[in-house]
Amino acid sequence: MATHALPLRQLPQNASARIVSVAATGELGRRIRDMGLVPGTIVKVIGRAPLKDPVALRLLDFTLTLRNSEADYITVEMLESAP
């Protein structure tokens, strides 16, 4: 099912992926996890801001936005896209 791991920043639009690891620590790490970005969660990139940053994600039935620099701490593995 799963393919290779990649940083969340590189996830193409509308592709779904499963979070493998979250490397952020401290305040950022806490914020990221509080919002449900923990290993195992499925996320999908649903949009990017007009200047390509921040990025908007869909996870756990809601929409979350974070900066590319923050997304860099998150590694995901792409899922075979469902038709």
Added chain:
Amino acid sequence: MTSPKITAALAGNPNSGKTTLFNALTGARQHVGNYPGVTVEKKEGVAKIQDREIHIVDLPGAYSLTSYTPEELVARNMVLDERPDVVIDVLNAAALERNLYLAVQFMELGVPVVLVLNMMDEVRAAGMTIDKAKLSRLINAPVVETVAKHGVGKEELLRQAMELAKQQDGTWKPLNISYGPDLDHALKDMVALIQESDFLTHRYPAQWLALKYLEGDEEVLEIGRTEGTLHDKLQEIVDNVSDHCQKTLSTYPEALIADYRYGYIASILKQGVLTRDTTHDRIARSDRMDKVLTHKMGGPLIMLLILYAIYKFTFSVGDIPLVWLSEFFDFLGHSVENAMPAGMLRSMLVSGVIDGVGGVLSFAPLIMIMFLLIAFLEDSGYMARVAYMMDRVFRIFGLHGCSVMPMIVSGGIAGGCAVPGVMAARTLRSPREKLATILTAPFMTCGAKLPVYILLVGVFFPKNEPTALFAITLTAWAIALLVAKALRSTLVRGPSTPFVMELPPYRLPTAKGLIIHTWERTWQFIKKAGTVILAISILLWAAMTFPRPSSQEARDIQSSIKVQEALLSQAEGGQVRLNQEKTEQLKAQVEALHGKFDQLALQNSVAGRVGVALESISRYAGFDWRLNISLIGGFAAKEVIISTLGTAYSLSEEQTSEEATLAKRLRQNPNMTRATAVAAILFIMLYSPCFVTVVTIKQETGTWRWAAFSMIFNTALAAALAVAAYQIGATLA
């Protein structure tokens, strides 16, 4: 025996409909205050059920109970310190999984929790079903369904809360979930140690304390450190298990705990609590709106239009009641003037109290309209999109996407007002970015500075008025952003607060919520106007009035005014015959004498003397004492600069209001050159905000320190740039 009143704490994520539910439960029986030491609002109210009252405290919206944001700290400390009988946790049931994360943390604490599945209408519309009974059984807490905006389910909620409070009767039963073998083991050891020596157990449940040690919670560790020897022992256990986690799992306890919490939630939901009809996409409508509203070209364009419309609406519609109010206070001033004999008391009442407070109260309609619109943007979900679109730009300057609103309202589009602007910074949840925004927004071209700019530009750059005014607005933006950057690299240093933010689905805000929200803000402002602002207003009046002039010249002027006025009144009474020409001449003379006297009085007052004394410094910027005094007067309100300047040029009130006269005097003054004008414009743009803004800064930052900073730093910056501009200008000329 009458049972004691029950206290319930209302908790929940932002955008969970918590405030709407609070309004539905308490109606108008609310009280708004502040938690001591922080700018977080404390809202309380009373709900009634079966003749019994439940005291409800609305906790600030939070996603978690860590100690990073003031909101989270306030929420958990209220629960720890005041031990409410029950916590009512409002969940956006349409995003149940994430919303349960906060609930689980309350349960870890042990406080009795009632879960509220709010927004059930959205859940149903999305084709999701939640097995309420099963959830209740698995998570071991009462679960109530509501639709807060229609008040559906609120009686059932109150009944359940009352029931649970009675049943638990103040006993806390902390939830024990597994955090994995390593952490569970460490936790067990720590709990044993804590219980053995009663370490901090008067405040914290043992299990929760141990958990917070593992999470490395700053606040708890700080308290533990001062409390004695067990701290080191606990820390040692934490360090060991951290090391172990790092080596074997390359993670750390805090992350593990979060993972296991989410794991616990997922395991409950998977047991048939949450089922969804996959043909629906709940957020589909919202996503379609985002396709347009955050489109890479159209999005910013629409945003500009919306921001501009808000601005236009606020200041054009707000202008109507503003004019009424200022006319009313003018009328009040005149009435007092006519009803009382001339003298110091009358002068204080009219110039100090009525002009001062009246001037400030006239802002109330502006604030009201602006907050209504901002509340609409926030509650509808659009504000989050503004931040999303603007963040890339504002981040460069150490600010946040949400900084755009305060900047624009303050006068980013010329003609705003810094008072509602600074208040608008409340939408920023990032403390450092918020502070930098508050401190730089007052540089913008507010509606009171605008007439001063127009006067100066009209006199010294008569051919290029629109261009000059546009350049002034752009300069204000540039300086505000650069100063923000400078502040964020020095005094307000620190990494940018994580942006990680929810984009809530677009929703239509409820009228009731908007009105309550708007009224609270406006009322807070009015209360300020009645207290601090009144005091400062009187103080400023005194500084510009006392001491009264006593020189020979002043007395001579006063006596000739008396003689000539007597003559005039005799002429009116018919005792003395004067021809038309002679009367006019005499009237003009009296007016000129009044002007001259007022000038002397101003020059002689404390403010005047300071202005004169400052001439030795201000001449480097080309400012004479007249300009100095006006700038001091501008601290009361920037529009006062013009009227004070008029007095300083010994013009009477009527003459000043005909701007042409003042413009002529300025043009005739050989000391006033283009270089002076540029320096003066820069100075007015940047120097200390008016005192109403200063008071607002104090209110929004929670400390006088930043209010004082904005006065001192801004004035120093203004002086430096004004001198530089004047010197360059004078050299070029």
